Amino acid sequence: MANAQGTEARSKDRASVTPLLKLSRVSKNFGPVQALTDVELEIYPGEVVALVGDNGAGKSTMIKTVSGMWAPDGGQVFWEGKEVHVRGPRDAAALGIATMYQDLALCDNLDIVQNMFLGREPRRFGFLDETAMEIAARKTLSDLSVTTVRSIRQAVGSLSGGQRQAVAVARAVLEDAKLVIMDEPTAALGVSQTAMVLNLVKTLSDSGVAVLIISHNLVDVFSVADQIAVLYLGHMAGTYPASQLDTQQAVELITTGALGKAHE
Amino acid sequence: MTTPEVSNELVADSLGEYAAAQWKRIKAGESGALPVIVGLVIIVIAFQTQNSKFLSATNLSNLIQQCGVFVLLGMAESFALLLGEIDLSTGYVMAIGATVTAELNAPPHNVNWFLAALAGLAVCAVFGTIMGLLISRLALPSFVVTLAGLLGGEGILLYLIQKDKYAPGGSISVTSNVLNDIDQGSMSNSTGWIVMIVAVAVFGAFALFQHRRRSSSGLVTAPLSLTALKVAAVAIAGVALVLISNHNRGSLLVHLSGVLWIVPFLAVILIVYTVLLGRTRFGRYMYAIGGNPEAAKRAGIRVKNVRMLAFTLSSLTAGLAGLVYLSQLGSIGSDVDGGNYVLYAVAAAVIGGTSLFGGRGKMVNALLGGLVITTIYNGMGLIQIGAAGQDMVIAVVLLAAVTVDALSHRGRIGR
Numbered sequence: 017m018a019n020a021q022g023t024e025a026r027s028k029d030r031a032s033v034t035p036l037l038k039l040s041r042v043s044k045n046f047g048p049v050q051a052l053t054d055v056e057l058e059i060y061p062g063e064v065v066a067l068v069g070d071n072g073a074g075k076s077t078m079i080k081t082v083s084g085m086w087a088p089d090g091g092q093v094f095w096e097g098k099e100v101h102v103r104g105p106r107d108a109a110a111l112g113i114a115t116m117y118q119d120l121a122l123c124d125n126l127d128i129v130q131n132m133f134l135g136r137e138p139r140r141f142g143f144l145d146e147t148a149m150e151i152a153a154r155k156t157l158s159d160l161s162v163t164t165v166r167s168i169r170q171a172v173g174s175l176s177g178g179q180r181q182a183v184a185v186a187r188a189v190l191e192d193a194k195l196v197i198m199d200e201p202t203a204a205l206g207v208s209q210t211a212m213v214l215n216l217v218k219t220l221s222d223s224g225v226a227v228l229i230i231s232h233n234l235v236d237v238f239s240v241a242d243q244i245a246v247l248y249l250g251h252m253a254g255t256y257p258a259s260q261l262d263t264q265q266a267v268e269l270i271t272t273g274a275l276g277k278a279h280e
Numbered sequence: 281m282t283t284p285e286v287s288n289e290l291v292a293d294s295l296g297e298y299a300a301a302q303w304k305r306i307k308a309g310e311s312g313a314l315p316v317i318v319g320l321v322i323i324v325i326a327f328q329t330q331n332s333k334f335l336s337a338t339n340l341s342n343l344i345q346q347c348g349v350f351v352l353l354g355m356a357e358s359f360a361l362l363l364g365e366i367d368l369s370t371g372y373v374m375a376i377g378a379t380v381t382a383e384l385n386a387p388p389h390n391v392n393w394f395l396a397a398l399a400g401l402a403v404c405a406v407f408g409t410i411m412g413l414l415i416s417r418l419a420l421p422s423f424v425v426t427l428a429g430l431l432g433g434e435g436i437l438l439y440l441i442q443k444d445k446y447a448p449g450g451s452i453s454v455t456s457n458v459l460n461d462i463d464q465g466s467m468s469n470s471t472g473w474i475v476m477i478v479a480v481a482v483f484g485a486f487a488l489f490q491h492r493r494r495s496s497s498g499l500v501t502a503p504l505s506l507t508a509l510k511v512a513a514v515a516i517a518g519v520a521l522v523l524i525s526n527h528n529r530g531s532l533l534v535h536l537s538g539v540l541w542i543v544p545f546l547a548v549i550l551i552v553y554t555v556l557l558g559r560t561r562f563g564r565y566m567y568a569i570g571g572n573p574e575a576a577k578r579a580g581i582r583v584k585n586v587r588m589l590a591f592t593l594s595s596l597t598a599g600l601a602g603l604v605y606l607s608q609l610g611s612i613g614s615d616v617d618g619g620n621y622v623l624y625a626v627a628a629a630v631i632g633g634t635s636l637f638g639g640r641g642k643m644v645n646a647l648l649g650g651l652v653i654t655t656i657y658n659g660m661g662l663i664q665i666g667a668a669g670q671d672m673v674i675a676v677v678l679l680a681a682v683t684v685d686a687l688s689h690r691g692r693i694g695r
Contacts, residue, residue, distance in 0.1 A: 106580060121578045125571035125639035126564075134568055135579030143559040147497050154499075 034097040036061050036226050037082065037113075037195055042091035044077055051077040053250045054091065059195065059243075064217060064227045066237040066258070069247035070270055075230050078247065079197050082228070083115040084108035114188035115197040118204075120180055124173030128165065129153040131172050132187045156186045160219050164212070178209030185216050188225075195226045202236050214240050234263050248273030295505050315684060316633050316648045319677075320655065327659030334662055337527035341540055345463050345608060347654035348542045349374075352601035353621060354628025354646030355553060359594040361629050362557075362570045363587060364638025365422035369411065370598040370625045371618030372433025377404040377602030378612045379440050382452040385459060393456035401599040407433070408595025412588035422591075434618060441614040451613035454606055462545060463607035466538035469526040475544060476518040484511040542604065546647070549600060553643040566590060570639030598625075627674065628653055631681040652677065 035058040044052040052074045059065050069075050080086045082093070084102035092099050095111050102108050108115065122131050129146075132153050138145045153168055162182045165175065172183060181201055188196045198217070202210040217227050217240045231237050237244060237258075244261055246253040246269040253273045265275055327334040353370055360367035381400030384391040391399070407429065414425045441450050454460050467475065487507050495501040522539055530536030557563035565586045568576040577583050606612050632649025634641025653674060660670045 105578065109580070117578075119574075121572070121575035123568045123571035123575050123639070126567060130564065130568075134564070134576070135581050137561055137564060139561070143555070144561065144564060147493055147499060150499055151497060 033060055035059060035094070036063075036096060037228075038094040038097075039082070040092045040094065042078075042081065042088045042093065044074075044081055044086065044088050044090075051250055052081070052088075055247075055250075055252045057245055057252065057255065059226045059228060061194065061226055062221050062224045063242045064221045064229060064240050065243045065245055065255075066241035067228060067230045067245050067247065068232075068234070068237060068266065068270055069253075072249075073247040073270075074250040075247055076199070077250075079115065079199060079228065079230060082108075083113060083197055109191065112192060112194035113197065114191050114193035114195070116181075116184045116188065116199065116201065118199050120184050122172045122180060122183060125171060127171050128157075128168045128175075128183055131183055132156070132190055134187075136191070152190065153186070156189050157182070159223075160186055160189065160216055162186065162216075176209060177205050178212045181205075181209075181213045182216060185213075185220065189220070189223075193225060195228065196220060198227065198229045200230055200232065202231060202233060210236065234266055237266070238263065246270060246273075295503060295509070298503060298506055313633050313642070313645060313648055316631060316645070316652060316681075320648065320652055323652065323655050323659065327655070327662065330663045331659075334659055336529075337524050338529040339658070339662065340524055341466075341529055343654055343658050344540055344542060346658060347650050348463055348546060348604040349601050349608065349621070350624055350628050350653050351546055351647050351650030352549070352597055352604060353625035354632060354650045355549065355643055356594045356597035356601060357622075357625040357629045358634050358641055358643060358646050359566075359590045359597065360422065360426075361626075361634050361636060362566050362638060362641055363590050364570050364636075365415070365587075365590070366426065366626070367411075367422065367429075367591065367594045368426040368622050369407070369429030369433050370594060370601075371616075371621030371623075372430055372437060373404050373407055373595045373598040373618075374602040374605060374621060375437045375612065375616040375618050376407065376433055376440070377401060377599035378606040378616075379437060379452065379602075381459070381603065382454055382606055382612045383440065383444055383447075385454065385456050386452050387446055387455075393458045396456070397459065397603055400602060401596060404599030404602070405592050405596045408592045408598075409588065411595070412591030415591060416584040416587040426591075430619060430622065437616065437618070438614050441612075447613075449613075450615070451611050453611040459603070460607055460610060461541050463540075463542045463604050464610075466525065466536075466540045469538055472522045472525060472539035475539070476522045479544075479547070480511070480515045480518050483514055487511055542607075545604070549597075550643055550647055553597075557643060562586065562589065567639050572639075624653060627678045630685065631677055633681070633685075635685050636682065637685070649681075 037057070037059040039055055039057040041054040041056065042052060043050070043054060055074075055078065057065070057078075067075050067078065077086070081088050082102070084104045084107050087101070087103065093102065094100065100107075100111065102111065102113075105115070123134065126134065129149050133149050138148050140148070150168065157165070157168065160182065162179075165179055165182075172180060175183065185196070201213050201217075205213060214236060217229060220227055221240075221242075227240075229237075229240065241258045243255055244258050244266060245255040246266070248269070251273065253269050254275075261269075268275060324335070333339055353374065356370045356374075357367055377400040379400075380403045381396045383389065384396035384399055385393055389396075411422075411425050411429050414420050415422045441447050441452070444452065446452070457465075466472075487510060491501060491504060491507045521543070525539040525543075526537050528535055528537050557566060565576060565581045565583075568579070568581060569583055569586055573583060605616075628649035629641065629646050630636060630649065631652050632641075632645030632647065634645045634649075656673055656677065657670050660673065
C-alpha cells in the first residue's frame with residue numbers, strides 16, 4: 017500500500033512543513049447572507065484534501081474564493097507562508113493554483129494538445145511550435161498514465177467524460193500547478209471512468225501536487241483523500257485525517273456539523 | 281511508462297494504410313474539404329460533357345478571372361464565421377474600398393496606384409475595426425452591427441460617387457495599368473514557368489523540412505511517400521496550370537497567353553491567411569473562441585481583442601476583393617449590389633465547408649467554395665441556362681452544404 021505509506025509520511029510532515037495554502041478566519045458574505053464564517057483550512061504539498069458538506073454549506077463559495085473568482089470579505093489567505101491577495105484567476109494561476117470546474121472549460125473543436133496548451137502556446141520564430149507541444153503533451157499524459165486516448169491529435173469533443181478530466185488535469189500539470197482544485201470531478205462519470213480520475217488524483221499527489229477536491233460521493237472521498245474538511249452552514253466543522261473517520265461519522269458531520277458521543 | 285495509443289492514420293507506415301485510415305475518418309464525419317472537392321469534380325465533368333468548350337484554355341482563364349471576387353469575399357466571411365459570428369457588411373465594404381482606390385488613382389488626384397490601393401484597404405480596415413469594437417467592447421450582436429455596416433456602407437458608397445465631379449454617370453474608370461492587371465493581366469510564358477517552379481520548390485522544401493523535424497523528434501509521422509505524393513500533386517497542378525495558361529487564348533490576330541496575375545495574387549493571400557490561422561496564436565485563439573468562448577476566456581485569452589481583430593481582417597479582405605472587383609470591371613459605380621455580394625461571401629465559405637456554428641473551417645474552404653459558385657455560373661452560362669436557373673442551382677448547392685454542416689454539427693454534439 018504505497019499510498020497508505022505516503023499518507024502516513026505526509027501526516028508526520030504536517031507539523032514541520034509550512035502549509036502550501038492556509039486560510040485563516042476567512043469570511044465571505046453576499047449582502048445579508050453569510051456564506052463563509054471564520055473558515056480555517058490548511059493544505060500541505062502533495063496532500064489530497066476533500067471538501068465535503070451539504071448543498072449550500074459554502075463549498076463552491078470557498079473554492080471560488082481560493083481560486084480568485086471572489087475576494088474574501090474578511091480573514092487572511094497564506095500561500096507558502098506568505099499572505100496573498102488573489103484578485104482573479106490570473107493571480108491564482110501565477111501562484112500555481114489551477115481550478116478545474118465541473119464544465120471543464122475545454123474547446124471541443126480543438127485537439128488534446130491544443131487544449132492542453134491553450135493560452136500558453138510555445139512559439140518558434142513567432143509561429144506555434146507544434147512539435148514541442150506534442151512532445152510535452154505526450155510526456156505529460158504518459159506520466160499521468162493516461163493511455164486510453166486513441167490519439168493526442170484527436171478532437172476533445174470525441175473524448176469520454178473521464179478522458180476530458182484527464183486532459184484538464186494534464187493541462188494543470190503543464191501549468192506547473194502546485195494546487196489543483198477539482199469541483200465534483202466524478203459527478204457525471206461511470207464506474208471505470210471514476211476509477212481513472214481517482215487514479216489521476218493519486219498520481220498528482222504522488223508527484224507532490226496538492227489537490228483540493230469537492231465531492232458528494234463519500235466512497236470517492238475516502239478512497240483518495242488524506243484529509244477531510246467538512247463545511248457546515250458556512251462554518252468549518254472540522255478537518256480530520258481520513259484514516260480517523262468512517263463514513264457514518266462523515267455523514268454525521270455533514271448533516272449536524274458535529275460528532276456525537278460515538279466519536280469520544 | 282506507456283505512451284498513449286495513436287490513431288491509425290498517424291501510425292500508418294504505408295500509403296495504403298494511410299488511405300484506409302483516412303476513409304475511416306470520412307465515414308466518422310470528419311470529412312473536411314473532401315465533399316466539396318468531389319462535388320467540384322462532378323460539376324466540371326457534367327459541364328464538360330454538355331459543352332466541350334468548358335475546359336478550353338479560354339474558358340478556364342475566364343473562370344479564374346471570375347472567381348477572384350467570390351474567393352476573397354468567402355475568405356473575408358470566414359474570419360467572422362470561425363468565431364460563430366457573421367459579417368453582413370463585406371459586400372459594401374468591398375465597394376467602398378474599390379471606390380476609394382479608384383477615386384484616388386483617377387483624376388484629379390492621380391495618386392500612385394500602390395498608395396491608392398493602400399488607402400482603399402486602410403479605409404476598409406478602419407471600417408471593420410469600428411464594427412469589431414462595437415461587437416467586442418459593447419457586446420452587441422454582430423448580425424445587427426454588420427447590418428448597420430451594410431446600410432451605412434451603401435450610403436457611404438453613394439455619397440462618395442455622387443460627390444465626385446469626375447464620375448460622370450456615377451462611374452469611375454481605372455486608369456492604372458497595374459490595377460487593371462490584377463485580374464485582367466497575365467505574365468509572360470517564361471515568367472509563368474519560373475514562378476511556378478520556384479513556388480513548387482519552396483513548397484517541396486518546406487514539406488520535407490516539416491517531415492524531417494517531426495520524425496527526428498520521435499513523433500508519429502505520416503509516411504514519407506505521402507509527403508512526396510503531395511509535392512508531386514502540387515507540381516503536376518502547377519505544370520498543368522502553366523501549360524493551359526500559356527496556350528493562346530486570344531484570336532488569330534491577337535496573341536494572348538500566360539498565367540493570370542490573379543493566380544499568384546490569390547495564392548499569396550491564401551498562404552498568408554492559412555499560416556495566420558494554423559500557425560499563430562491569433563489563429564489558434566480564433567478557433568478556441570469559435571469552439572468555446574468561456575474556455576478561451578478562462579485560458580487567459582484576450583477574447584475581445586481577437587474578436588475585434590477578426591472583423592478588421594474580414595473588412596480588410598473585403599477590401600482586397602474590392603481591388604479584384606475594380607480590376608475585373610475596369611471601373612466602379614454606385615450600382616454595386618453589395619447586398620447580393622455578401623450573400624455570395626457566406627455561400628462561398630459555407631459551400632466550401634466552413635461551419636456556420638463557429639470553430640470549424642479553413643481558408644482553403646473559401647477558395648473551393650468560391651470555385652464551385654463560379655463554376656456553376658460560368659458553366660450554366662455556357663450551356664445557355666439563364667440567371668433564373670443559375671440562382672436556383674446555387675441555392676440548392678448552398679442548402680446541401682448547410683445540411684451537411686448542420687448534420688455533422690448535430691452528430692458531434694450528440695456524441
